[in-house]
Amino acid sequence: MARLVAWFLWHFATIACAVYETDVLVNLTLVFVSYHPSNCIKLIHNRNTTDMENYQVFQVFKALASRMKETVGVYAYDVYMETQKDSLEGDQARHNCLNPAKYVIGEPFSKNDFTKLTKSVAMDNGFWFIILNSSVSEFFEDAKTPFNSELIVAKIKSRDRIEFREVYRVDENYPRRIYNYGVWTIEEGLLLNKQRLYARRSDLEGKLIRAGYIENWPMSSLRNGLWDGFFPRIWKEIEAQINCTTQPYRSVDNATGVLKTNGSWNGLVGMLLRGEIDVIVSETTMDYDRSTVLKFSRPILISNYQVFFCALASDLKWTAVLYPFSRSTWMAVCSWLIAGTLTISICHHLARKRIPSYINKEEDGFTPVVSFFFILQSLCQQGYPTVPRLASGKIIFLTSYLLSAVLIPSYSAWLIYSLTHHVPNKPFNSFEEFLSLGRYELNIIKHSAEQTYFKRSMNTLHRMVYATVKKNKQRVQSVKEGLERTFCQMGQQAFFGVEAIVKMYLQQSTLHSCCHIVTFSKPLSPVYQSLGFLKDYPYSQLINYKLQRLFTTGVIDNIQKHFHYKRHMAQSYKEVEVGIKDVFQIFILLLLGLESRRKVAGSWELLAGGDGGGGRTYQRRWKGPNSENSILWKDLRDCSPLVVN
Structure with a gap:
């Protein structure tokens, strides 16, 4: 009705x-x-x-x-x-x-x-x-x-x-x-x-409520007579607000409950339908089968399904020194190395061509080889014994050293990180790769929503995965058993479960010492977990109202922090590197420096070229290339080295 x-x-x-x-x-x-x-x-x-x-x-x-x-x-x-x-x-x-x-x-x-x-x-x-x-x-x-x-x-x-x-x-x-x-x-x-x-209307006058749970720490557990865990702590907050008394009952088969082929239910759902308990205070995943017989509270735990397994051993590669910068950043650095070398060497060539006395100097000046090493030294923030005399040449020095002032710290910081943080080497990264290997076994919890996820799925790939699970009979009773079998026992194993629950368990265990634990890069289907009641349970709306108040006042957030759970967890691993966008501003400054150098150097070229007569115009406007007052001489001398004794 x-x-x-x-x-x-x-x-x-x-x-x-x-x-x-x-x-x-x-x-x-x-x-x-x-x-x-x-x-x-x-x-x-x-x-x-x-x-x-x-x-x-x-x-x-x-x-x-x-x-x-x-x-x-x-x-x-x-x-x-x-x-x-x-x-x-x-x-x-x-x-x-x-x-x-x-x-x-x-x-x-x-x-x-x-x-x-x-x-x-x-x-x-x-x-x-x-x-x-x-x-x-x-x-x-x-x-x-x-x-x-x-x-x-x-x-x-x-x-x-x-x-x-x-x-x-x-x-x-x-x-x-x-x-x-x-x-x-x-x-x-x-x-x-x-x-x-x-x-x-929030006082139940001490009414006894029978709460069903499964033994699955840290979600819920009864240890030394103390009922504790993520869901029991939330329930105790509700219990204090509605003035009731709670008696915990453990599931006989330690399962939340799935629909059997004969139409009956096992686990906590079966106990609820038989009137043995009043409410399920455990991780009750919302799915279609359960929604036909249960009424859910508002979601308490929002996460997604994920596959957990051990990463393969990874050795440090010779290319690790290239990891800090992205490909585009390396291309930009190499482009500047070439552009800076050409700019200085061309300037040196013009000076030798237009100034006769410059040819007889013993110093080779900024030849292509010397110019290359100068730019390379500046990128490494190394000094050089000579500098240009005038501003047009000093612009190249200034922009190159400014560029290195940003690149060197960035490279050093990320190089240290990349050498100490090895990228995990995953044997597979999807169910397709999992099946293609053929030697891994997938563990899932018996009589759980995870099992129903594969069993009821219309996806052909999921059905193929579930066929391997049934063939190998790799079904466990709890998250603890599944993770210990996957990470600390011999053999190639993987575990399928709810990401938030598994990560909360790993935070309080030593399983990380067994191997480097990794997951699929992309999360699987979302999961919503809540409390469970019968559809006509008279106190479900009261409990839901108080649950909403616990969210509003931050009580549930504090419980989640205690169990090291974050509602907005990173969904995938992202490799860190310095991209071209990270140093975009300094390369803009570099381009401005090159443009300024071109305009300054081009100004005297226009003056020297004059009417196209070359030497006559040059001799008419200036007393001679060797004159100390010659503007052209000062600008060309800018391209030649100044030896600092």
Whole structure:
């Protein structure tokens, strides 16, 4: 049956019609309708009344139906109490009720009639509203008032005042609770408690709740009489807030539960369906099979499936010295080495060609070989015994040393990292490669959602992997057993599990000493894990409400930090290197330096070239190449070395 949202309007004593006008009652009803909207409202009569009483009820219902259609756009129709069971639950589709209907029940109703009604229809998760003139405690003495049903009683005090009470029981054997909910007066109108239902109703009065768990540290475990772990700690926070008592029960086969071929369930799900436990306080993965019989809380652990295995031994390669820089960065450095060498050597060549006295110098100056080693030395931040005299040549020196000031520290830092941090050598990186090797065995937990993941998958590759699992019978009872078999026993093994759970376990174990643990580079399907209840469990919404509060106040975050779990974990391993984008700005500065050097060197070339006559123009503008006042001489001398004694 669909979720029942019921509306029980009033215990309509004859005095109520006499004291209150029809418009007042209809308006009061419409106020409450706005709290729980529905496209379908059912008006229920009791035929065992006098003609006068029927006429009064009919007038109220007629006005109510008209105002409902006019105000909230719903259709109201009559259902008689004698056929209430079939009518209330069976005709929603026939009357085009898009969501659960509300039920408006007319009077006069006796206490026995109301008790009969509450026991014949599902009142859970409903909203019931009653206006009566008799004693509240007596009227509800034998009636069913579920904990998860919002039942509001309007007690008539006088013509000018109605007091609203909230009525419920924690369970059938617990005393009835009656609390103030609001008041209506002619002067102030309707004043209600605006707190949410489970903010007002959160005390289970010490009720015993049987909690099922599996032995799977650090998720849950019972050690020396102490129930502890990730999920038990969260549950204990909820337990303190709802005032209940918890008795833990371990799964007989230490499994959460899967659907068997005969239609039955094993593990904790089977215990829950048989009534042996009330709630599953363990890592309950949400999947389709379980959703047909379980109701889940909001997700507590959000992760993904992953395959864990040992990396192969990796030796340091000769090319390790190239790891710090990316290929584009190395190409940029080599380009500058060539460009700088050509720039200085060409400048040296022009000086030898245009200055006769320069040819006879014993110093070779910046020949191509010398220029190459000069640029190489500058990139390594090594000094040189000579420098150019003027600014045009010094630009090359300056830009080269500025470039090296960034590259050398970057290279040194990442070289140390790359030499000490070996890149793992994975035997496989996907299920395709896993199957192609053919010599590895995959461990999965028996009777778990991981097993169902492969078993129910429509992916051909997953079915092939599961076939190898069944053939080798590599199914374990817990994460601990699976990881120990995979990492510390001889043989080529891998383990399939939930990444967050495995990493939390590894943080508190010494399995890292067995081998270098690696995973697939890309995560597999996402996993959502939560608490589990039966679909009609009356306290599931209360627990979910308190769970949401624990997230909001940061309590669950603190528990996750205690177990070294981060909700936003890195999904893949990324190799670190210095890319061209990391040093882009310094190469821009280098290009600006080259452009400045070209313009400065080109200025005297234009002056020297003049009208194309070469020597005549040169001799006419300057006294001679050897003159100390010659501008051309000073600029060409910039390309020749200055020996520093």
